[in-house]
Amino acid sequence: MNNGDSTAIFSTEAGFIALNGSVKIQILELLKNGSKSFDEIVNHTGKAKATISVHLKDLRSCSLLEEHVDPDDRRKKIYSLRCQYVACSQEPGLEHYTDMLKIISSTDFERFGSLVCVFHAVQYGFLANGINCDPIMRNIGRDVGKSFAHSLISTEPDDLFAEMEVFWEKNDIGKFSVLSKDPLKLEVHDFFACKSLPIKTKVLCTFVKGVFEGVFIDKFAIDCTMENISVCNNNCEPCILVMKEFKKLL
Known part of the structure; x- marks a missing residue:
């Protein structure tokens, strides 16, 4: 999970946006898995509703997400991404990438399968270099x-x-x-x-x-x-x- 010192980069139709702030990044990370309701976002972040409202307003103004009326309950709103998560300054991938390279250089390389090891190394390599390849x-x-x-x-x-x-x-x-x-x-x-x-x-x-x-x-x-x-x-x-x-x- 990102902390307050992390910066994430998002791609929009207008270009790239660098975003700093753990709550906003939490919200956008959650929406990577699909649209979520206001209450789901509040529950996920653990923040007050008023705080989340401000963050959602800010993210909408940057064209990073969009708001829709919930088709099942028109009194509620649902939110979805209008951007792609490109990179983050802090990722856990570096340690895993290093460990994967150690496996490739060891006798376990053949036991686990060379193509499987290389495939996973590529995935962790993206993360180690701060790139979200999802x-x-x-x-x-x-x-x-x-x-x-x-x-x-x-x-x-x-x-x-x-x-x-x-x-x-x-x-x-x-x-x-x-x-x-x-x-x-x-x-x-x-x-x-x-x-x-x-x-x-x-x-x-x-x-x-x-x-x-x-x-x-x-x-x-x-x-x-x-x-x-x-x-x-x-x-x-x-x-x-x-x-x-x-x-x-x-």
């Missing part, structure tokens, strides 16, 4: 998912999920299971061997969301958003992904 990795994940979809035959959801599970295990991508279908909720385990490595901080959550979105775009002709509702922690628990938004593609 938007890029999500887009790459979507492209990879669309490419995976070319190897899948099924177009019916149940058959597709069964085929995907076999495909994932066969190609050492990881494992997943369907927890519910309405809304669609998936539990993803050990994606690209993340759990087998001694470094237990997740860096692939955004990438795996993009992979599923890419498969669904190709197979179901829908533009969808998968949201990770699980907590990323040092235990590297499974990701719980929920389909939040989707629309039919023309």
Whole structure:
């Protein structure tokens, strides 16, 4: 979590904005995972409602977020990002990046898999250099998912999920299971061997969301958003992904 001395850089249609202030950065980090209500933002930050109102007003004036009326309750407001998180002056990635390089230089390199180690090193390397690669990795994940979809035959959801599970295990991508279908909720385990490595901080959550979105775009002709509702922690628990938004593609 950023502290009061950290600075984050965000990209908007008008250019780059450097933002200093832990509460504002907390709010924008929360909104990276999808739109949130005013009450959700208050609960997440632990600040007074009046304080959050001031911060939200400031962020709107900078075109960093936008406000909408909640379709389920017009008395309430929901907030979403109008920017992309580009970089932060303080990231935990440097330590993990150094540890990953040590693994690559050790005899564990072959045991964990050379491509897996290099892939994780690239992810931590972005963080170590202060770059938030989530938007890029999500887009790459979507492209990879669309490419995976070319190897899948099924177009019916149940058959597709069964085929995907076999495909994932066969190609050492990881494992997943369907927890519910309405809304669609998936539990993803050990994606690209993340759990087998001694470094237990997740860096692939955004990438795996993009992979599923890419498969669904190709197979179901829908533009969808998968949201990770699980907590990323040092235990590297499974990701719980929920389909939040989707629309039919023309």
